[in-house]
Amino acid sequence: MILPDGILMELITKEQKQRAILAAVFYVIFIVTSVQFLFIRGFANLKPVYIFNISGDVFAMLMGYVLFICCLIDVQKTGKDLKWLLYLLNAAYIGVFTDSIAWLVDGVSKYSAINFLDNTLYYLCAPFEVFCFWKYTRTFLDIEKPHLRIINKLQLFGLCTSVAVRLLNMFFKFYFYVDSEGVYHRTGIYLFSMLYVFSSIICTLSILVIERKNLQLYQIITFFTYVLGPTIVSVLTIRIYGLSIINAVIMLFILLMYCVLNVMQGREKAIADRDLALASGIQEHILPRIFPPFPERKEFDIYASMTPAKEVGGDFYDFFMIDNDHLAIVIADVSGKGVPAALFMMVARTIIKNQGLYSRKMNPNTILAKVNNQLCEGNDLEFFVTAWIGILTISTGKLKYSNAGHEYPCYRKADGNFVIVKEKHSPPLATMEGLVFKGGEINLEKGDVIYIYTDGVTEATNSNNELFGNDRMLAALNENPDGTPKELDNAVRTRIYQFVKDAPQFDDITMLCLKYYGANEKSDVI
Known part of the structure; x- marks a missing residue:
């Protein structure tokens, strides 16, 4: 690309640095907060399974930060593709952070308010994650069809409804509540909180199947793996209170999805770049470029x-x-x-x-x-x-x-x-x-x-x-x-x-x- 005095490169570098610094501040604050709560609570006061959950969450947060920086410096990721991938990553990161805090404050009466607010935020992450995954999938397919626009509106309606019901839970406590001793409890209709999540996942997978001609086989497998992996883990652990690995698994599969899609795209792009570099060099040199x-x-x-x-x-x-x-x-x-x-x-x-x-x-x-x-x-x-x-x-x-x-x-x-x-x-x-x-x-x-x-x-x-x-x-x-x-x-x-x-x-x-x-x-x- 021909750049006048490096203007474009300076603008991009400045924006990338600002994003990276901002990400570093917030991501590190979340990690430090989790570790700080861990020491305040004390290892001796935590069940072994809680320590296992928290350790997995902290590791997932570190993994999420590294992936965020990779997305910022990756020249292949731009525009809406990058935007929705980062939104997905950030929603998953907040989910991991709130999960770690939930286990650290659970059962401590003086932290009952924090426990309730933290779990409310945790419940909000899931619908945002599946909505961002839908938007990322749609932008990746790069297809504008009437039925996709209708589905997009339905997805947005489902997100808004799901968020509204979760906020109402703060007053009516029909999904979960925290008792006076600071202990978190699920209600009998907890599973309904996942209705939009599973519906959105099924819808997104269906679109991938319908539009499979626009994707290569490895891309289809990668998208399905991202969905099915956490879904299987979620189904297996949904009724097991005390074991929470779903958020760390989601972060792992986001990393897997990013790596597989980028590595394969990188190989294909390298072949094309070899030929295009020669054509670009020829074109650049036939235009006058010495001034005055x-x-x-x-x-x-x-x-x-x-x-x-x-x-x-x-x-x-x-x-x-x-x-x-x-x-x-x-x-x-x-x-x-x-x-x-x-x-x-x-x-x-x-x-x-x-x-x-x-x-x-x-x-x-x-x-x-x-x-x-x-x-x-x-x-x-x-x-x-x-x-x-x-x-x-x-x-x-x-x-x-x-x-x-x-x-x-x-x-x-x-x-x-x-x-x-x-x-x-x-x-x-x-x-x-x-x-x-x-x-x-x-x-x-x-x-x-x-x-x-x-x-x-x-x-x-x-x-x-x-x-x-x-x-x-x-x-x-x-x-x-x-x-x-x-x-x-x-x-x-x-x-x-x-x-x-x-x-x-x-x-x-x-x-x-x-x-x-x-x-x-x-x-x-x-």
Whole structure:
């Protein structure tokens, strides 16, 4: 991934460090609290089975903390996948913690209130765990179907109902209670507290069976093992008061699920990465990446960047001197993603550059017409390309351009703000032979700036499915409108990363910015 001055890496590292530190504080506090209660209560005052339960819980908490840190530093876990896995892990962790405290305070009258509140929180963990597992499974399947949306609403209703009934238990004590001596007791209808839990598990397993074609065999086995392992343990111990290993078992199976899915995905990804690394390296080196590209030219400054959504992208930018007085700038977006789009991108870039270099009339409309006809030949995959090409006459500042279905450019006059220049588009390239392209003309003056970009900028999406949009893009550009092209690029890119945060990137983000200083004028650009 191409990063401007390491901005993205700095943001990710900072966020990961903050999460890791916060996790360390809370997770360690819970572990220390359990150990502290253990020493306050004293080993001699605990039954051997209680010590066994508490030891297992403390070990499970340590295991949960290590797994939490692994999730944060794992680059394969991002977006909603990571969010619901962490929610599941945290719910299980609180379940383990409350279980350990329950055994430590049980039978101590002065801790009866703590015992009751702790068990209430313990009872709340189970429905949250199965709901998070459902959400994690759904995001892992990455399928949007009407019946799944209905099931999701039913799952949410079941969670809310289950939580409400558990809270009512604080007043009516129909699931459990703690007597005046501080001893915990289950009631005869205790099993009803698990009704939503088992219903949710059955529902999730059923969806896995129905959608099994979207999963590999080892993934199906892993999901089923996570559910069936703790379920079997729960059934075997549900009526055995004094033995509580279910929460530690759940934590163990979360670790197992994480390890199996990640190890297998890692092996598959390693094979793909080997091929993609070569393609990515080729693509990175064919785009201009040395700035300033024309240090001897003081009449203008130019900067561009491209961040692919995948290892290779379908966007590209280019700029080149046609002759001593004419500069061509190009930005384009190929439909599709991945290696096929990247290959078509390289073909399109080569054709555009060849037509630009050898065009006698230097007319962007004519260049695009010829490029379009060539791209239509043998386009069996039916790719198309949106493109914006401009030719600047450096001595006069006249910029002729043509827009083939691409995003509207942003333009700033000296001492003004950036605005979007809206006008009628021509069709994209490679859609049909014989197309006629129309363009426009801008007379650049000293200090004027032209900013062009692909739809990956405005359509960058956060976890709430909100688009970055034109308004945020213009606001980022206008924070420091007098900045250099590189500073303007970095400003927009920083705002995009702050807006999107950990949501996955679905489209390439490409920008090109040109600032005109005037013919034979000395600029402050070094």
